[in-house]
Amino acid sequence: MTAQLRAPGWYRAGAFVVGGVLFAAALVTIVRLAYGFSNPFDGSDGWDSHWQNAVLIVALLGAPLFFFVGLGAFDYWFYWAAGRPTRPEDHSSHGAHSWRDYFRVNTDHKVIGIQYVVTSFFFMLVGGLLAMLVRAELAAPGSQFVDANAYNGLFSVHASLMIFLFIIPVFAGLANYVLPLMIGAPDMAFPRLNALSYWMLPVGGAMMTASFFAPGGSFATGWTAYAPLSTSVPIGQLFFTIGVQFAGASSIATALNFLVTIITMRAPGMSFWRMPLLVWANFSTSLLVVIATPFIAASQFFVLLDYALGFNFFVPERAGDVLMYQHVFWFYSHPAVYIMMLPGFGIISEVLSVKARKPIFGYRMMAFSLLAIVLLGFTVWAHHMFVSGMQSWIRIPMMVTTAIIAVPTGIKIFSWLATLWRGVLHLDTPMLFALGFLTMFTLGGISGVMLAMLPITIHVSDTYFIVAHIHYVLYGGSLFTIFAGVYYWFPKMTGRMFDDRLGRLHFWLTFISFNLTFGPMHVIGIQGMPRRVADYPEQFATWNLFISLASFVLGLSTLIFVFNMVRSWRTGARAEANPWRGMTLEWQVSSPPPIFNFDRVPTVVGGPYEYGVPGAVHGIFQPAEVAAREPAVAAGETSRE
Amino acid sequence: MGSEEITATEESRSHFRQLLAIGAIASVLGVTLGLLIDWFPTQASEQAETVDTVWDVLIIASVPVFVLVMTVVLYCVWRYRMKPGEELKDGPPIHGNTRLEIVWTAIPAILLVGLCSYSYVALTDIEEAKADSLEVRVVGEQFTWTFHYKGPGGKDVASPQLYVPRGRPVKFTVQSRDVIHDFWVPAFRMKIDAVPGIDTHLRITPKTNGEYPVVCAELCGLGHAVMRQTAHVVDRAEFDRWLQERAAGAEGGGGGEETGGGGAAPDGKAVFNEAGCGGCHKLADAGTTGGTGPDLDEGLKGKDQAFIRESIVDPSADVTEGFSDGIMPPNFGDTLQPAELDALVKYLAEVTK
Numbered sequence: 001m002t003a004q005l006r007a008p009g010w011y012r013a014g015a016f017v018v019g020g021v022l023f024a025a026a027l028v029t030i031v032r033l034a035y036g037f038s039n040p041f042d043g044s045d046g047w048d049s050h051w052q053n054a055v056l057i058v059a060l061l062g063a064p065l066f067f068f069v070g071l072g073a074f075d076y077w078f079y080w081a082a083g084r085p086t087r088p089e090d091h092s093s094h095g096a097h098s099w100r101d102y103f104r105v106n107t108d109h110k111v112i113g114i115q116y117v118v119t120s121f122f123f124m125l126v127g128g129l130l131a132m133l134v135r136a137e138l139a140a141p142g143s144q145f146v147d148a149n150a151y152n153g154l155f156s157v158h159a160s161l162m163i164f165l166f167i168i169p170v171f172a173g174l175a176n177y178v179l180p181l182m183i184g185a186p187d188m189a190f191p192r193l194n195a196l197s198y199w200m201l202p203v204g205g206a207m208m209t210a211s212f213f214a215p216g217g218s219f220a221t222g223w224t225a226y227a228p229l230s231t232s233v234p235i236g237q238l239f240f241t242i243g244v245q246f247a248g249a250s251s252i253a254t255a256l257n258f259l260v261t262i263i264t265m266r267a268p269g270m271s272f273w274r275m276p277l278l279v280w281a282n283f284s285t286s287l288l289v290v291i292a293t294p295f296i297a298a299s300q301f302f303v304l305l306d307y308a309l310g311f312n313f314f315v316p317e318r319a320g321d322v323l324m325y326q327h328v329f330w331f332y333s334h335p336a337v338y339i340m341m342l343p344g345f346g347i348i349s350e351v352l353s354v355k356a357r358k359p360i361f362g363y364r365m366m367a368f369s370l371l372a373i374v375l376l377g378f379t380v381w382a383h384h385m386f387v388s389g390m391q392s393w394i395r396i397p398m399m400v401t402t403a404i405i406a407v408p409t410g411i412k413i414f415s416w417l418a419t420l421w422r423g424v425l426h427l428d429t430p431m432l433f434a435l436g437f438l439t440m441f442t443l444g445g446i447s448g449v450m451l452a453m454l455p456i457t458i459h460v461s462d463t464y465f466i467v468a469h470i471h472y473v474l475y476g477g478s479l480f481t482i483f484a485g486v487y488y489w490f491p492k493m494t495g496r497m498f499d500d501r502l503g504r505l506h507f508w509l510t511f512i513s514f515n516l517t518f519g520p521m522h523v524i525g526i527q528g529m530p531r532r533v534a535d536y537p538e539q540f541a542t543w544n545l546f547i548s549l550a551s552f553v554l555g556l557s558t559l560i561f562v563f564n565m566v567r568s569w570r571t572g573a574r575a576e577a578n579p580w581r582g583m584t585l586e587w588q589v590s591s592p593p594p595i596f597n598f599d600r601v602p603t604v605v606g607g608p609y610e611y612g613v614p615g616a617v618h619g620i621f622q623p624a625e626v627a628a629r630e631p632a633v634a635a636g637e638t639s640r641e
Numbered sequence: 642m643g644s645e646e647i648t649a650t651e652e653s654r655s656h657f658r659q660l661l662a663i664g665a666i667a668s669v670l671g672v673t674l675g676l677l678i679d680w681f682p683t684q685a686s687e688q689a690e691t692v693d694t695v696w697d698v699l700i701i702a703s704v705p706v707f708v709l710v711m712t713v714v715l716y717c718v719w720r721y722r723m724k725p726g727e728e729l730k731d732g733p734p735i736h737g738n739t740r741l742e743i744v745w746t747a748i749p750a751i752l753l754v755g756l757c758s759y760s761y762v763a764l765t766d767i768e769e770a771k772a773d774s775l776e777v778r779v780v781g782e783q784f785t786w787t788f789h790y791k792g793p794g795g796k797d798v799a800s801p802q803l804y805v806p807r808g809r810p811v812k813f814t815v816q817s818r819d820v821i822h823d824f825w826v827p828a829f830r831m832k833i834d835a836v837p838g839i840d841t842h843l844r845i846t847p848k849t850n851g852e853y854p855v856v857c858a859e860l861c862g863l864g865h866a867v868m869r870q871t872a873h874v875v876d877r878a879e880f881d882r883w884l885q886e887r888a889a890g891a892e893g894g895g896g897g898e899e900t901g902g903g904g905a906a907p908d909g910k911a912v913f914n915e916a917g918c919g920g921c922h923k924l925a926d927a928g929t930t931g932g933t934g935p936d937l938d939e940g941l942k943g944k945d946q947a948f949i950r951e952s953i954v955d956p957s958a959d960v961t962e963g964f965s966d967g968i969m970p971p972n973f974g975d976t977l978q979p980a981e982l983d984a985l986v987k988y989l990a991e992v993t994k
Binding site (some may be wrong): 143147148149152220221222226228229232233316317320321322323356357358359361362363364365387388389392396399400403404406407410411413414415417418420421422423424425426427435438439442443446449450452453454455456458459461462463523526527528530532533534535536537581610611612613616 | 653656678680681682691692695696699703706707710711713714717718721722723727729730731732733734735736737738741742745746749750753754756757760761763764767768815819820821823825827828830831832833834836837838839841854856857858859860861862863864865866867869933964965968
């Protein structure tokens with residue numbers, strides 16, 4: 001037992017968490033006594049609620065750090081800092097040999113990628129369940145299953161989990177797995193940091209989910225947590241405020257890792273203009289994350305300080321500024337929309353090109369438009385505040401930049417369409433989701449342009465029109481790309497083929513019920529139904545019942561996906577190295593790839609999407625000089641790999 | 642090889658023409674459908690006309706874009722899907738076309754700048770400051786709106802109901818006492834946040850008589866969903882009479898003043914409905930079914946008038962088990978006139994005996 005508690009792992013992590021909570025309690029008690037506050041144990045019945053809340057806050061901040069140490073995320077660094085022997089070439093924490101290896105600190109990007117994807121899909125199912133409860137409550141006017149507080153908690157936790165624990169990290173997970181393979185690198189640049197950024201994620205997610213057990217209920221102020229509402233509600237709010245810090249730190253660390261990996265670890269010959277667009281997309285996304293994410297951290301620290309320590313950031317009577325919260329929050333959260341979309345653009349470019357058997361149309365413009373979106377993405381945040389009461393002149397430039405951002409997005413859409421033109425379309429599951437994305441994201445983009453137009457947005461902001469728009473871009477947009485990506489790389493990641501028939505069933509059921517669920521929301525929004533309401537007038541009853549029924553089908557369709565993934569992973573047919581006949585490097589190694597990705601360092605000799613070009617190769621597995629001497633051998637080598 | 646390429650190009654051209662024809666027909670159908678749908682609630686303000694026209698323009702501009710994408714996707718699926726025997730075939734290696742790329746960068750840019758300019762013109766139109774505006778101060782708090790008017794002699798007149806005269810421009814000054822709310826009357830098409838610490842403004846010109854919901858559109862806590870009241874657009878004469886009576890009622894505090902227009906004492910049931918009690922409370926006599934607050938038929942059974950009065954004026958004094966404190970607005974003692982409060986208490990005591 002002692003040995004187990006000393007070795008890094010779950011036992012030690014558990015012990016450390018208990019230690020962390022006790023530490024928080026001790027610290028709070030000492031500080032409160034020093035400041036002359038009441039002794040927590042004096043209370044006649046139970047503990048003093050101020051003391052209890054203070055302990056909770058300090059524990060939320062501190063216990064996760066104890067958890068990481070206990071789990072072993074810092075072991076190597078501690079050994080190094082203490083001057084004790086480290087083992088730089090020790091790869092014992094690399095690779096996975098049994099399922100248990102996915103539950104420990106692992107430095108292999110392929111293991112971390114799968115940890116990321118599975119964890120985020122877990123939280124997606126939790127968030128989806130919450131959405132089902134939301135729709136159950138909304139199926140009829142009045143109050144049926146939950147009271148107002150619980151309802152506000154349901155949609156708040158739903159949105160927070162879907163954004164911070166699903167869409168953002170699942171893209172990081174897919175890229176974690178695929179990106180080093182695509183650029184011909186053996187791993188990410190900082191494998192231990194990579195492991196740490198993964199482990200921060202479940203901590204943030206557990207915190208948000210656990211908020212339902214907080215005294216006074218979960219956080220219930222939406223994922224936007226506008227002050228001063230968020231500084232005046234029960235303690236559950238802090239589970240969001242602090243949970244976001246961990247999800248955000250995870251996000252920043254991963255983005256730094258991607259940037260360094262992409263800049264320094266590309267294989268010989270892999271110039272920027274030979275990088276697959278998924279790599280470009282993650283490069284752009286990582287720039288956004290690194291620049292923008294500190295802003296949401298700041299906005300939540302403001303809330304924390306106001307809430308816990310009586311600061312006055314958002315107290316107008318004490319010269320606080322309520323609108324400041326929104327500016328800081330949206331300066332992250334608008335770019336976050338692109339953080340949730342650009343990696344998906346990358347996935348779609350991979351899938352469409354391979355499945356249409358054609359080079360991506362206008363490769364350079366595809367890359368430039370990503371960078372244009374990064375740049376423009378920082379100039380539009382206040383369009384979330386068109387009715388917030390900020391100075392009115394700023395609305396005009398924000399309207400124009402918001403509309404203009406549709407231009408680079410349009411370039412991408414049209415280039416994808418041109419990629420399809422005259423191709424040979426393989427209409428299997430990844431391709432169906434990619435095409436579904438193209439059409440649904442266009443619709444979401446169009447309602448986005450409508451929302452840029454001030455006379456319309458004044459009427460429809462904070463209504464179900466917004467709910468419809470956000471789900472068309474994040475479900476029909478991001479989630480469809482995620483499905484496309486997961487199906488597309490499933491053979492590579494698991495070494496098994498998925499069931500394509502079930503996959504297509506999943507697509508059609510999802511596609512239809514998605515439209516039936518979110519399409520009508522445009523209508524009820526314009527007619528005057530505000531969002532985030534537990535109850536609504538009779539006039540919206542029919543549509544809401546319809547939407548709820550459709551949403552239950554949508555929920556069920558996700559279970560088909562889960563069933564397909566689980567069954568195929570266990571018993572699916574073995575996948576070949578390159579089932580899709582893709583040219584990018586990840587398809588040139590076995591499925592799943594060898595422990596260090598490439599037994600020989602690849603050399604990149606051409607573009608990533610040269611489909612239809614006779615004799616074209618992207619990468620070869622011998623030095624370029626040799627290949628130049630014996631081109632035929634080189635090409636043969638590649639196809640055999 | 643050469644002749645094959647020529648036929649391929651010709652085939653591609655004919656496909657393209659086919660595609661254009663299908664797209665054009667689908668666009669016309671789509672736009673027609675988009676314009677036929679009755680999207681909006683009643684136009685109760687002059688601003689609503691402008692907003693609804695902007696919407697129509699957006700439909701005309703955007704439906705063809707969606708139809709274009711949809712048509713190309715479906716057409717490609719139909720024409721270019723892999724046929725048996727093509728498993729190993731690749732498409733033609735087309736890497737791009739600079740002219741095409743310039744076109745699809747420039748046309749959307751021009752279209753969007755055009756839409757922005759048009760929206761800007763429409764915005765200046767709907768937000769134009771007009772002379773002789775009626776000033777109404779709107780105060781939001783958890784979870785109710787109070788509307789303040791300048792009564793005769795410049796005295797402040799408060800009301801839980803919004804009354805505005807038809808045809809006279811109204812300037813709302815919106816404030817909040819606690820958290821952020823959002824003052825929205827969907828029939829007017831305009832909304833603005835009520836922000837603690839600052840005044841925000843909104844202008845409309847009522848156009849159509851009627852009763853329209855006033856909605857809080859910004860999440861403000863537990864009672865957000867039930868923070869709904871009613872806006873009445875009435876003729877000018879009727880508005881003036883209403884304001885006079887309201888001012889007199891607030892001043893005198895006696896039961897003798899007229900409130901409805903004819904009867905002597907206010908009708909308790911009417912007060913119950915007007916103050917929006919039924920939004921949250923179930924009461925069989927009034928036919929309301931709200932479930933946010935306690936069921937009054939049960940909760941008030943056998944209670945005396947003093948208890949009922951206290952529960953209205955100070956909701957926190959005795960909170961029914963299973964319900965949260967702080968949802969019911971604590972200011973009914975201020976917004977209801979004394980006579981109205983008396984009538985409401987009497988009514989509730991009678992119907993819940």
